[in-house]
Amino acid sequence: MDVKKLIFFLLVISLGCSTDNLRPDSSISDLADEYLAQTISRFPEDKYFLDLPIEDHSLFSSNHLEDLLKWEEFEDSIYNRLIKIDKSKFSSQADQITYWLLKEELESSIDMRVCKRELWNVNHQWNFTRIWLGIVDFQPVGNETLRQQALRRWKKFPRYVETEIKNLKLGIEKGYSMPKEIVELVIPQIKVLTSYSLEDSPFMSPAKRDDSEKFNKEWVKLVTEQINPALSKYVEYLQNDYLKKARTKGSVLALPNGSECYRAFIRSSTTTKKSGKEIFDLGLKIVNLNIKAVEKLGKDLYQLDDFAEIISQIDRDSSLYFKSSDEILAYNSTILDSAKAKSKKWFDLMPSSDVTIKPYLPHEYGSGSYESGTDNKPAYFRINLKNPEKQTYYNNEKLSFHEAYPGHHLQLGIERDIEGLHPVREILGFQSYMEGWARYAEQLAEEMELYKHKASLINRRAWPSRGMVIDPALHLNLWSKDSIINFIMASGMSQSSATSLYRRSIVSPAQLTSYDVGGEEIKALRKLSEERLMESFDIKEFHNKILENGSIPLSALRLQVERWIDNKINIKN
Secondary structure, eight states: OOHHHHHHHHHOOOOOOOOSSOOOOHHHHHHHHHHHHHHHHHSTTHHHHHTOOOSOTTOOOOOOHHHHHHHHHHHHHHHHHHTTSOGGGOOSHHHHHHHHHHHHHHHHHHHHGGGOGGGSOOOTTTOHHHHHHHHHTTOOOSSHHHHHHHHHHHTTHHHHHHHHHHHHHHHHHHTOOOOHHHHHHHHHHHHHHHHSOTTTOGGGHHHHTOOOHHHHHHHHHHIIIIIHHHHHHHHHHIIIIIHHHSOSOOSGGGSTTHHHHHHHHHHHHHSSOOOHHHHHHHHHHHHHHHHHHHHHHHHHHHSOOOHHHHHHHHHHOGGGBOSOHHHHHHHHHHHHHHHHHHHTTTOSOOOSSOEEEEEOOTTOOOSOEEEOOOSSSOEEEEEOOSOGGGOBHHHHHHHHHHHSSSSHHHHHHHHHHOOOSOGGGGGOOOHHHHHHHHHHHHHHHHHTTOOOOHHHHHHHHHSTTHHHHHHHHHHTSOOOHHHHHHHHHTTTOOHHHHHHHHHHHHHSTTTTHHHHHHHHHHHHHHHHHHHHHGGGOOHHHHHHHHHTTOSOOHHHHHHHHHHHHHHHHHHHO
16 A cells, blocks of 8 residues: 555544435445455455454555556556546535545556655655554454464565565666665664564564463564564665665656656645646745744744744743643643634534543653544544643644644544545545645634734744745755755754654655645635635635535545535525
């Protein structure tokens, strides 16, 4: 499965559906049935992340190029049938949405083939070991059937690794590789996995959860004689062979068909056909507008009118930092309650489920995140209570409004409540819509008068749209590494965070653009609605139109809003 889909499964589990008067058209429904069934069959490990019933826990998706070709042939067959469907016969909006979902996913996947990702899959963020480690704790044991299934699955691991090496060797022959800088990050990551003592190895999880002495001995032998040696062989190949031949440039233009590849990445990340230049130009324009706004705010707050000095000042302002972990928790609880209450004045649609603050446990790491609810657990807004003296009010405010109300929880909670769309929706989601909404929510929170600190208004403008600049700057404009990192750090980020984002753009081209491409599209649609509807514009009604169908491609979202505007104007006239 491609990186986009994997990330989506790991971060946002259990998405809802759409809309009123649902009576799926048999043709589009049958096609979606087939695509869903084949996807789950092709990627059986994803059932764990989708919370689907599993009968055989010995299966794992294949990384053989022959099997990839078969999957591509299946995609082609589905797509060729999809575009022949007579959309005028759709019996409901649900049919149209299912069509949009499949069309965008298939076209994006087909476009991405030019990149040959399978031939340069060396990735410090989402490499193959992360996928295997992602399911090791899910691997059920406890009876003989489950034990044998676990052994069968994990005995496939060495062959999987061998195939990865084979694919990378072919990639080198054909001119595809990951930059040396990334390879040098992956090598120690894999080495760590083989350096653990047997007792501490994450691969020992199934044996630790089973009381069979026989199985324990078999599993120890599997880890020591098959899994660890396979990883050592992979590291040896990367270190002694691949690293010498890997490319030095971070831009995908260094790859065969690099320009077409970058366009495909943009399509995959943003669900638009925008060019890299369009994204860069728009991003730079918004960054410059944000700089001017920050300078005005800084003049009022600190009597400073230089962007860099203002950003530095809010970082040094001791009054903006927490005193204790208890204060962080209490403050986040207060602003969450306030945001939820005020959201009712701006939205007709509100999620039926609530979101609960859940601090990271001592062994967990993170600056903050949202975990979507399921039938078995509530939604969580995760916050970090560690090092309160290094945490600011303004970062916590923006984070809360992005992740909870009026951001991710409001949008995803509403989406979970919608019933009736085809279950293929469970495996399809578009980051440019979801993160775009959360970025829009950061601005909306200011209109809602949710921010309590003026420094928050500065912080809110410091980073947005810089991702739209640095990604095409790397891949198209060929900015140097130092230029990109300095541009990121100008927003107030540390050098380590800036370097991390730079590397993220290398391994996941265009992904950083998805947040603000989505956010700017929602803002543009609101502006269009306000200008055309004038006194007839209603913010609640507009938000209904944005949210009522859940995560859909941005092209489909624009079509929906434009139809709504036209209908309102026609009714008025």
